[in-house]
Amino acid sequence: xxxxxxxxxxxxxxxxxxxxxxxxxxxxLVEARDKPGGRAYFWQREGFTFDAGPTVITxxxxxxxxxxxxxxDMADDVELLPVMPFYRxxxxxxxxxxxxxxxxxxxxxxxxxxxxxxxxxxxFLRYSARVYQEGYVKLGHVPFLxxxxxxxATPALVRHQAWRSVYSIVSSYIDDEKLxxxxxxxxxxxxxxxxxxxxxxxxxxxxxxDGGVWWPKGGTNRLVAAMVTHFERLGGTVRLGDPxxxxxxxxxxxxxxxxxxxxxxxxxxxxxxxxxMHTYRELLGEAPRGREMAHKLAAKRFSPSLFIVHFGLxxxxxxxxxxxxxxGPRYRELLSDIYEHGVLPRDFSIYLHHPTVTxxxxxxxxxxxxxxxxxxxxxxxxxIDWNQVGxxxxxxxxxxxxxxxxxxxxxxxxxxxHYSPQDFADDLNAYHGSAFSLEPVLTQSAWFRAHNxxxxxxxxxxxGAGTHPGAGIPGVVGSAKATAGLMLEDLx
Ligand SMILES: Cc1cc2nc3c(=O)[nH]c(=O)nc-3n(C[C@H](O)[C@H](O)[C@H](O)COP(=O)(O)OP(=O)(O)OC[C@H]3O[C@@H](n4cnc5c(N)ncnc54)[C@H](O)[C@@H]3O)c2cc1C
Numbered sequence: 001x002x003x004x005x006x007x008x009x010x011x012x013x014x015x016x017x018x019x020x021x022x023x024x025x026x027x028x029l030v031e032a033r034d035k036p037g038g039r040a041y042f043w044q045r046e047g048f049t050f051d052a053g054p055t056v057i058t059x060x061x062x063x064x065x066x067x068x069x070x071x072x073d074m075a076d077d078v079e080l081l082p083v084m085p086f087y088r089x090x091x092x093x094x095x096x097x098x099x100x101x102x103x104x105x106x107x108x109x110x111x112x113x114x115x116x117x118x119x120x121x122x123x124f125l126r127y128s129a130r131v132y133q134e135g136y137v138k139l140g141h142v143p144f145l146x147x148x149x150x151x152x153a154t155p156a157l158v159r160h161q162a163w164r165s166v167y168s169i170v171s172s173y174i175d176d177e178k179l180x181x182x183x184x185x186x187x188x189x190x191x192x193x194x195x196x197x198x199x200x201x202x203x204x205x206x207x208x209x210d211g212g213v214w215w216p217k218g219g220t221n222r223l224v225a226a227m228v229t230h231f232e233r234l235g236g237t238v239r240l241g242d243p244x245x246x247x248x249x250x251x252x253x254x255x256x257x258x259x260x261x262x263x264x265x266x267x268x269x270x271x272x273x274x275x276x277m278h279t280y281r282e283l284l285g286e287a288p289r290g291r292e293m294a295h296k297l298a299a300k301r302f303s304p305s306l307f308i309v310h311f312g313l314x315x316x317x318x319x320x321x322x323x324x325x326x327x328g329p330r331y332r333e334l335l336s337d338i339y340e341h342g343v344l345p346r347d348f349s350i351y352l353h354h355p356t357v358t359x360x361x362x363x364x365x366x367x368x369x370x371x372x373x374x375x376x377x378x379x380x381x382x383x384i385d386w387n388q389v390g391x392x393x394x395x396x397x398x399x400x401x402x403x404x405x406x407x408x409x410x411x412x413x414x415x416x417x418h419y420s421p422q423d424f425a426d427d428l429n430a431y432h433g434s435a436f437s438l439e440p441v442l443t444q445s446a447w448f449r450a451h452n453x454x455x456x457x458x459x460x461x462x463x464g465a466g467t468h469p470g471a472g473i474p475g476v477v478g479s480a481k482a483t484a485g486l487m488l489e490d491l492x
Contacts, residue, residue: 001026002491005257005267007244007283010038011054011473012464013273014227015066015480016487021236022069023488028267029236030259032243035221036228038273038428038464039435042221046415047364048312049219050371055353056086056189056323057214057223058207059474066227066477070234077226079217081358086213087323089182090404097182098321101209114176124173124183125206131160131199132206140469141481143452150447162198162442167332169199181331188375190472191303191436191465193339195332198442207474215322215358239263244274247460249287254460269459269487276438276450276466277431289456300444303436303471304338305378305421307390309397310371313412317354317368317405324352326404339439342381344389348374350400367414372397379421380432386420394418436471437464445470452483453490461487 002025006017009031020027035041039053057063060080067074085098085105097109110121134156144150161169167184174180184194186204216223228238242263247270248256258264272279277297284290328334328347337345356368363369374397376382394416402409421433430437438444449468454460463483465471470479 002268003028003266004269004271004487004491005030005265006271006273006463007247007257007279008032008038008273008464009036009228009238009240010273010464010476011040011224011227012467012476012480013038013271014224014231015477016271016273016463016483017236018066018227018231018234019069019480019484020487021231021234022066023484025488025491027231027236028239028265029231030239030242030244030257032241032274032429033427034241036238036240037221037224040220040224041427042219043310045417046312048367048369048415049221049362050310050312050369051220051355052308052419054220054473055215055355055371056083057216057220057473058204059211060214061211062474062477063223067230072230072233074226077229078222080214081217083213083215083322083358085321086208087325088321089178089185089325089327091178091327092329095178097178099182101212110179114174114179117174117176117179120173120175121179121183124170124202125209127160127169127173128202128205128209132203132210134160135200135203136207136469136474136478139446140474140478141485143482143486144447144449144468145451145453145455145486147447153446157200157442160200162200164199165195166192166197166199166201167194169202177331181327185325187440190440190470190475191434192440193335195335196339197440198445200442200445201440213323215355217359217361219355219359219362244283246286247272247283249284249289249457252456252458254457269461269491271461271463271483271487273464275429275431276462278429279462282429284457284460287457289454297431297450301439301441302378302380302432302434303439304375305424305433306419306435307374307376307393307397307421308371308419309394309416310418311398311416312363312414313368313370313406313409314366314414315368315412316356316366318357320352320354320357320405322354322358324354324405326350326352326400338375338377342377344376344382344384344393348397348400350374350397352401352405372401376421378432378434379425382421386422390418390420437466438470440470452479453486459490
């Protein structure tokens with residue numbers, strides 16, 4: 001029986017471990033932190049459950065497949081609740097736009113804001129469906145190991161004008177600025193600037209339309225727990241709270257994995273779900289290949305980071321939907337400040353997460369759980385002391401929510417804390433504290449992204465946000481499918 005080690009229990013690592021174990025490979029999953037989940041870590045405070053990261057669960061079928069591989073049913077381990085509307089978008093002039101896959105409701109919303117854009121929306125939807133088919137259904141789980149595979153995809157990229165940005169494509173169909181923002185902001189959910197992320201990412205619109213938006217009962221942490229339960233049921237081993245310190249190599253192969261506690265074992269194949277820079281620079285740092293790749297990666301563009309305020313409130317807000325985007329006064333210019341200039345602007349856009357409206361179980365009775373997320377430049381661009389800035393920004397973010405949604409927020413706070421770019425770096429070994437790894441621009445996608453199998457070390461594999469196809473749960477679960485395919489072929 002072959003033995004594999006997967007380093008890191010993020011969604012990508014968990015999905016890969018399940019695929020390997022389902023195929024009969026004895027798999028050990030080694031995680032640095034005390035809990036699995038990676039970006040999807042969680043905290044419990046004063047009866048509130050605070051999920052750290054992903055809250056918008058799309059394409060549930062890519063998750064169900066992980067159970068179906070061994071004849072199991074995901075529904076036995078976790079319940080998915082539908083979220084409706086998908087998002088409420090709110091602008092500073094008070095305009096709201098409820099976004100969902102209810103065709104009639106969405107058309108009413110578009111007509112309310114800009115009736116002239118209805119025909120353009122239909123065309124945009126057709127474009128989104130085409131790139132979804134090409135970029136996600138066909139290529140979302142295919143490893144791009146050589147330039148030939150990239151050349152094969154080129155005609156489709158040209159046909160769909162992949163060199164253009166999502167915002168530029170949306171703008172070619174839609175005239176109203178608010179609707180342009182409403183149909184382009186999604187790339188931010190995977191770390192991309194709508195002004196520069198490839199138009200291929202317009203596929204997210206169709207992905208959400210077909211697959212819906214879901215919430216795991218009890219929180220995203222329950223989905224992570226379900227994946228662990230399933231992996232262990234299949235016979236897999238999870239080792240928590242023991243960071244990998246080194247992947248030992250012998251010639252062009254990884255030989256052993258060693259952790260901080262001194263645990264050291266030999267494996268036939270080693271896959272890393274940890275941050276790609278951390279994997280090459282630290283874990284493979286003693287091998288020439290590790291140093292070479294770390295040098296190359298340092299020249300790449302990394303996605304921004306995030307500043308997140310978690311808070312629990314006294315009271316319930318049935319009128320605040322599960323997902324609200326509070327746009328700030330600027331869109332394009334704010335994105336430039338975050339992605340290009342690396343400054344901390346006075347204004348910001350907020351994604352407000354309010355799970356209790358879908359699932360009261362994540363807060364004590366009569367209370368509500370929230371998080372407010374603000375994209376900010378990563379530490380490489382904005383090397384500030386977050387211990388000093390964090391409390392000030394937390395205050396400003398809560399004040400903005402008070403001004404726009406909950407006037408007496410200060411009197412209602414039961415508990416609060418924030419999570420900064422420095423925490424991403426410290427807790428997750430995230431390079432520059434980036435929240436989504438490599439930025440999703442065309443020149444860092446597919447073959448140009450870190451490969452699912454290393455080019456030189458024949459039994460070293462990568463999985464997760466830094467690899468093809470990229471960040472987001474469907475992305476990293478797709479990367480696990482690509483990586484598992486390679487590993488199973490090589491181990492056969
Ligand atoms: C705040 C936030 C909100 C998001 N919202 C959404 C959303 O709503 N929907 C969506 O689809 N996506 C969302 N995303 C993106 C999505 O969460 C991520 O792209 C995805 O979860 C990353 O998964 P991953 O497999 O790359 O691993 P990660 O989650 O990055 O996990 C990597 C794991 O490796 C571990 N590790 C690191 N170093 C070592 C070491 N030396 N030894 C052992 N283990 C190590 C880490 O501790 C971690 O557990 C969000 C991300 C963030 C940060």
